[in-house]
Amino acid sequence: MKNKVFLITGGTSGIGLACAIYLEKQQCNVIITGRNQKTLETALQQLGSNATGFVSDTSKLTAIDQLVFNVKEKFQKIDGMFINAGIFKAASFEETTESVFDETMNINFKGAFFTIQKFIPLLRNPSSIVLNTSIVVFKAFANTSVYTASKAALEGIAKVLNVELAPKGIRINVVSPGVTQSPIQKKSGMTDAAIDDLLKHFSETAPIGRIVQPTDIAPIVSFLLSEHSWVLRNEKIIIDGGTTL
Template sequence: MSKLTGKIALITGGNSGIGLATARLFVQEGAQVIITGRDQATLDAAVAELGPAALAVRTDVGSLPDLAALFEQIRARFGRLDVVFVNAGIFKGGSLQDSTEELYDEVFDINVKGAFFTMQKAEPLLADGAAVVINASTVIHAGMPGASLYAASKAAVRQLARNLSNELAARNIRVNVVSPGYTRTPIVGRAGASPEQVEGFFGHVSGEVPLRRPAQPEEIAKAVLFLASDDSSYVVGEELLVDGGYGSIGAAGVAR
């Protein structure tokens, strides 16, 4: 039997990158999947690819009215959630001096406020024994110049998972974290980089990763599936690094 047969799964930010790769895998494993995103065109394209087992709901996770509408639609149509992948997020860099209040608000509204209130709105719909996976980042284990706000936002959601794990454990709801390393997704280009700069970035960071390459979204999706399925039934409050060794053994193989 497939690992998610009969399960209802929500993936925020499921219209591209890691979220879309995870949606593909969840559908293959028998789940009914709800994906969200802010761009209607990519949502439509994702649903066309995923087929009848997918539903797309345009949602800005930084907007509480959007979240309320999303979960009301899920409640009315499905009545419950068995899996939630809190994945929606943005990466925008800036040095200490170049960062503005607007940048701070944008990063934290999506990455932290969005994650927290996604969980708050989802909790009444979570079935006992449900699984929640929150997407953080390996950057919380290493200093990266120009990524202070992003790293701080991802450290916040890692701690959020610890606390929610304890809060929801009485209902046997497991909350865990996947922390990807450098992954080939559109998130880098959305930060304003040109195609040439994106390739230069991945070429540079590949030299820092012990496995000497960035991850593919499908590799992260497999880790999410593990945490979302009964394969991880005794795993709770944990963080799974999927980063080619970067966060554990360090850049260029130098132990941390």
């Protein structure tokens, strides 16, 4: 892994930042993206000299084009990507608005789709792409209809991409986290009390006896990005501490 270059979208907090920290400790060069300069700078302060950050809104194709240009200008080629940028807005099916639908799908699926497409010329042969989805794809949770659809769509294209991109040496695999202690709950609009109840429930019911942390996920993403996962294609690793057993 030493000196390899990996892009992490949505790398300023939570799972993305934990993966960036872990990969940099493996002597990798890490590129992270965030939607605003302040959060990007805060994240970079937690990383070392092998980290680079770019402000980029994955929901906008022009921003993805600019990101590709910036990465190519500095690194020419990359060895893999962790497609991690995503949002969750809690809303019942009946109360879901068009704006919530569009924002969720634009970031979680459309942005991921076109980030992969536009970075293909920069991906080395061989290289690895890891998609961050969720256990919501196979376990139903109330108030997650659009989020679930966006993550299911992302998993849905993984198999196709593995077939189409195989001649270029690009492989795609998936991590499917369970409820993880990260800023995504706060950003979703959930109250502090609701977040506390959620984390308490999964801490008490998980066979591991605690909530999943972003640092639990980072080594698994690193494995999927590394040459050790070369034989894996379209595999999904469920990282939920056993809550869906």
